[in-house]
Amino acid sequence: MLILECPYCGVKAEETELSPGHEAHLKRFGPGSSDEDFESYMFARKNPKGVHFERWRHSYGCGKWFLAARCTATLEVFGTYPAQTSEPPPDIVARIKARRPEWEGYK
Amino acid sequence: MKRYSVFAIAREALRHHTGWERAWASPEPKPSYDVIVIGAGGHGLATAYYLGKNFGITNVAVIEKGWLGGGNTGRNTTIIRSNYLQDPSAAIYEKARSLYETLSQDLNYNVMFSPRGLLMLAQTHHEVRGYMRTVHANLLQGVETEWIGPEQVKRLVPIMNIHGPRYPVLGALLQKRGGTARHDAVAWGYARACSAMGMDIIQQCEVKGVRSEGGLVTGVETTKGFIGTKKLAIVVAGHSGQVAEMAGFRLPVEAVALQALVSEPVKPCIDVVVMANTVHGYMSQSDKGELVIGGGTDSFNNFTQRGSFHHIEETLRALVETFPIISRLKMLRQWGGIVDMTGDRSPILSKTPLGNCFINCGWGTGGFKAIPGSGWAMAELVAKGEPGALAAEFGMDRFREGRFIDESVAAGVAH
Ligand SMILES: Cc1cc2nc3c(=O)[nH]c(=O)nc-3n(C[C@H](O)[C@H](O)[C@H](O)COP(=O)(O)OP(=O)(O)OC[C@H]3O[C@@H](n4cnc5c(N)ncnc54)[C@H](O)[C@@H]3O)c2cc1C
Numbered sequence: 219m220l221i222l223e224c225p226y227c228g229v230k231a232e233e234t235e236l237s238p239g240h241e242a243h244l245k246r247f248g249p250g251s252s253d254e255d256f257e258s259y260m261f262a263r264k265n266p267k268g269v270h271f272e273r274w275r276h277s278y279g280c281g282k283w284f285l286a287a288r289c290t291a292t293l294e295v296f297g298t299y300p301a302q303t304s305e306p307p308p309d310i311v312a313r314i315k316a317r318r319p320e321w322e323g324y325k
Numbered sequence: 326m327k328r329y330s331v332f333a334i335a336r337e338a339l340r341h342h343t344g345w346e347r348a349w350a351s352p353e354p355k356p357s358y359d360v361i362v363i364g365a366g367g368h369g370l371a372t373a374y375y376l377g378k379n380f381g382i383t384n385v386a387v388i389e390k391g392w393l394g395g396g397n398t399g400r401n402t403t404i405i406r407s408n409y410l411q412d413p414s415a416a417i418y419e420k421a422r423s424l425y426e427t428l429s430q431d432l433n434y435n436v437m438f439s440p441r442g443l444l445m446l447a448q449t450h451h452e453v454r455g456y457m458r459t460v461h462a463n464l465l466q467g468v469e470t471e472w473i474g475p476e477q478v479k480r481l482v483p484i485m486n487i488h489g490p491r492y493p494v495l496g497a498l499l500q501k502r503g504g505t506a507r508h509d510a511v512a513w514g515y516a517r518a519c520s521a522m523g524m525d526i527i528q529q530c531e532v533k534g535v536r537s538e539g540g541l542v543t544g545v546e547t548t549k550g551f552i553g554t555k556k557l558a559i560v561v562a563g564h565s566g567q568v569a570e571m572a573g574f575r576l577p578v579e580a581v582a583l584q585a586l587v588s589e590p591v592k593p594c595i596d597v598v599v600m601a602n603t604v605h606g607y608m609s610q611s612d613k614g615e616l617v618i619g620g621g622t623d624s625f626n627n628f629t630q631r632g633s634f635h636h637i638e639e640t641l642r643a644l645v646e647t648f649p650i651i652s653r654l655k656m657l658r659q660w661g662g663i664v665d666m667t668g669d670r671s672p673i674l675s676k677t678p679l680g681n682c683f684i685n686c687g688w689g690t691g692g693f694k695a696i697p698g699s700g701w702a703m704a705e706l707v708a709k710g711e712p713g714a715l716a717a718e719f720g721m722d723r724f725r726e727g728r729f730i731d732e733s734v735a736a737g738v739a740h
């Protein structure tokens with residue numbers, strides 16, 4: 219069972235209380251962008267086997283979107299953080315590096 | 326390869342079963358091949374088989390990191406049907422279903438295809454309209470399906486409660502030629518036939534890298550060393566993203582867990598496959614008597630081959646309303662597989678940015694039924710370098726061009 223701590227209300231929510239929103243930190247491309255950029259924004263996904271950054275919504279709690287760093291190969295959770303960031307914050311990155319020395323960093 | 330037959334059984338009975346040979350060889354890899362297929366699931370093995378059978382290409386290796394059929398092929402609930410809405414899907418799934426009808430004879434291996442009939446229950450008015458539309462579409466596509474009313478459903482499946490308080494049964498789409506097959510036997514049958522054609526099935530050998538030069542693949546790095554090849558077919562389902570990354574491109578695919586479970590064995594009580602898409606549950610009875618049950622996917626990216634318990638609870642809760650007699654059954658086993666979901670929930674059979682590399686993936690929750698048709702179409706793509714009619718619409722450039730094959734809306738749950 220996956221348990222994530224909502225960074226807004228501090229509740230340790232288990233997954234039936236949450237809705238997943240898939241890959242975080244996507245760079246948005248709209249009208250006027252190239253076909254390649256638009257396609258990769260819409261469809262191409264990192265889908266890593268290992269460290270992953272995702273959007274989640276605390277649907278049956280405070281209702282807010284937040285972000286989580288998680289390992290898709292072991293289901294270990296590295297931490298959660300507010301959605302108003304364009305890349306993973308340094309404390310989360312440091313925690314992942316401590317747990318996964320071979321991790322190549324956020325790309 | 327010695328053929329299996331009634332005479333072989335008699336002969337072996339007389340000499341105490343000492344003459345059976347291994348179904349397939351386990352060779353060490355050669356330095357290079359004409360074609361390497363990565364992934365010995367049903368789709369990879371069928372690709373190799375039809376490369377040999379339809380195109381005479383037999384200098385082929387199928388490379389598997391675990392044991393053959395140990396991926397989703399050996400974990401699925403074996404529903405076979407072809408009642409899809411969109412023309413390209415109906416064409417490839419119907420090709421597959423029709424190949425299943427004679428697959429045991431073709432492979433000389435009993436895959437236990439059982440066309441026992443398949444019901445898709447309509448439990449909301451929206452579904453009634455949706456399935457009637459599918460029946461009309463199938464009529465035009467030459468796929469035999471029909472619409473039946475609730476009384477007829479009850480006659481086919483007496484254990485069903487059609488007056489459920491939340492989800493009454495309002496009718497169903499019936500595909501009489503749909504059914505099930507033995508999943509392992511499909512993988513084993515293809516493997517044996519490939520081995521008999523002189524192909525190498527190399528198990529316990531993981532592909533770790535794809536080597537290329539000037540836009541063309543030259544071979545693969547594996548745990549058994551480098552193996553050269555003139556053409557490469559990537560057919561690895563849940564790990565498609567990882568292998569595509571080795572080859573230098575990214576896919577519109579995400580991996581999630583899908584679970585299934587079986588009950589303790591009971592006497593025969595249901596002789597068709599029943600799918601209930603509104604409540605996300607489906608059920609059939611195996612030859613051993615177990616009820617084989619599945620539901621929807623877990624929703625987050627996951628490579629662990631296990632899913633979340635609350636999904637099982639949801640599936641069973643829904644099925645108990647429709648089949649009250651299962652409420653006291655004990656569940657024996659539960660497991661998960663990692664399924665590869667594309668942006669439009671339809672598969673990819675495609676050329677790639679590397680000229681001699683092809684990919685087959687994205688069958689997600691519903692590719693067992695497609696194995697023979699997919700292998701047939703993939704073999705043509707690999708042999709000719711261009712897709713034939715069956716594969717043409719499934720290229721991955723459809724995501725750039727907006728030509729989606731939108732079955733997710735049409736099928737709800739797609740097993
Ligand atoms: C619980 C469950 C129920 C399902 N129910 C149904 C159903 O009722 N009907 C239906 O039609 N479909 C169903 N499906 C879907 C179906 O199982 C799949 O679509 C189908 O089996 C995919 O076959 P495949 O050959 O592409 O993949 P797989 O059988 O997964 O084969 C891929 C192989 O590639 C290998 N591989 C991966 N990476 C590497 C590497 N780097 N090097 C070497 N080898 C590698 C894997 O080990 C694996 O053996 C279900 C799936 C699940 C999980």
Ligand SMILES: [Zn+2]
Nearest residue numbers: 224227276280
């Ligand atoms: Zn909250």
